[in-house]
Amino acid sequence: MTDFADKARAAAEAMRALFPATPLLRNAFLSERYGADIWLKREDLSPVRSYKIRGAFNAMTKRLAEDPERTLFVCASAGNHAQGVAFVCRHFGVRGSIFMPVTTPRQKIDKTRAFGGDAIDIHLVGDYFDDTLAAAQDYCKASGGAFLSPFDDPDVMEGQASVAVEMMEQLGYAPDRLILPVGGGGLSSGILSYLKAEGVGTRVKLVEPLGGASLAAALKAGHPVTLPTVDNFVDGAAVARIGAAPFEVLASTDPGDVLAAPENRICVTISEMLNVEGIVLEPAGALAIDALQDLGAALRGQTVVCVTSGGNFDFERLPEVKERAMRFQGLKKYFILRLPQRPGALKDFLGLLGPGDDIARFEYLKKSARNFGSVLIGIEAREAGDFDALFTRMEQRGFAYRDITDDEVLAQFLI
Structure with a gap:
């Protein structure tokens, strides 16, 4: 394993011809929130705004050394x-x-x-x-040609390990905890291999998206398995099957050290880091920071490094991120209202809204001339608790409704 550490250090040194080490920056906002010393390894600030350049560079370097004519x-x-x-x-x-x-x-x-x-x-x-x-x-x-896998390649894993080489040099000592995102496993397996080779006792938590938990599934089965469905929102880490080579390293991971981050909660983290810190992160890049809340008080007094793996965020996705964040926070709900077809019925309903309730969607779904019609309504509230009061008022006035905010099937077709 010492050989792996030497190769990772050599890869990191060779990369200086391509780009400087990405910054390791202490984040005062997160440190104060969790009572810890929290640092961000900013892979979102590489030349291509992600760590993927590392594995590609190392693998290509190795292929060219084997065959200079390639x-x-x-x-x-x-x-x-x-x-x-x-x-x-x-x-x-x-x-x-x-x-x-x-x-x-x-x-x-x-x-x-x-x-x-x-x-x-x-x-x-x-x-x-x-x-x-x-x-x-x-x-x-x-x-x-030579095929370059995004993660299922020992040379790629070796290149990604250069993240840990830089982190250790920049921090000057081993952090108490390290939080890493997991997709295909190239980054996490490379870094864990390096830490093991160097005898570093840092506690590592791995985080994957809830809708693409391929590592957790592989650990449960004892071998890589293909997930039947994947939520592609966290596109940089939503992988249906963990890589075979990375899993050889990750197979000994304690399942309790693998966390699953809900996609909608990740949206809250993306929005917060953008609005509060001015840091642009893609969904996969926010995974490590998002997992801090799962650890909570266990972080107090510790030195923690989160790898922000990428910042290739398409701002056309910002409305979706805001929408999903509000739904997770309970600040936005969608429901189907059974509205009587009589004069004044809509006015009666509008009179039930509180001062902080804002109608964001209103669409009649009525298909025939019956006595009742269905209306799709989306409402944004100032506080999550405002919905309990609104629904109570609706029930007291005899308005029938169905909350479809978390109904994935109906939401997919109607929202």
């Missing part, structure tokens, strides 16, 4: 890995063929092209990532 690298990604590969291809002056789903937002495609310039080709293939990956691997075999 000129083509291939990857499949809809986000950060694509941008990292594009940047490194341009640095080394080699060709990159990057496969992305047809559904990839234009912003991500444009950023990938900006980082790679003339060094890369972008292929839009498939509606889903599995289709994109299959196309990339087929192309790689046919063209004789």
Whole structure:
């Protein structure tokens, strides 16, 4: 394992030709909240605004050392890995063929092209990532290129471990706790391998999105398994199956050290870090900070490092983030109201609203001329408790309703 630490340090040193070490910054806001000394390892401030550039650089360096005549690298990604590969291809002056789903937002495609310039080709293939990956691997075999996995590759894991190398040098000592996001497992397995090789006793918590808890599922089964469904909101970490190579390292993890962050709660963290601290984080980049609240009082008096893994946030998603955050906080609810079809019925209902209740959505769902009609209503409140009072008033006045805020099926079709 000492060999791994040496390789991780060598990778970190080699990266200085590409970019300076990302900052390790103490965050006074979070430190005061939790009564701890909380530091953020700002991978969102790398040249491609994520740590993915590290694994791509190290893996490409190794491939070129093995075969200096190699000129083509291939990857499949809809986000950060694509941008990292594009940047490194341009640095080394080699060709990159990057496969992305047809559904990839234009912003991500444009950023990938900006980082790679003339060094890369972008292929839009498939509606889903599995289709994109299959196309990339087929192309790689046919063209004789080198495939660069986003996480399931020992060289990528080694490159991601450079995050820990920098952290230890910058802090000057081992933190009491380290909180890491988990997607495919490349970052977490690389860092854990480095800490073990160095004999560091830091307690590590791993955090994955609730709707993509592939590590927890693998630990329960004893081997990597494919999740039947995945919530893709945390797109940088919502992986259906943990990588095989990373799981060899992560298999000994105590399941109690793996936390699951609800997607809507992550939205609260994103909004808070943006509004209070001016820090722009993508959903995956907010995972480690979001998990602090799960640890709470256990953090008091400790030195804690959170890895903010990425800041590639598309601001077109901001309305969705605000919406989901308010729903998690209980400040916004949707319900279907059974409204009598008589003059004054709507006025009667509006008279029940409190001074802080704001109608954000109002849509008649009536399909026939019956005595009652259905109305879809979205209301924002100043305090979560305001809804209890509103619903009590509605029930007292005989208004029938159904709260569908947390009904995933109805919400998907109606909201």
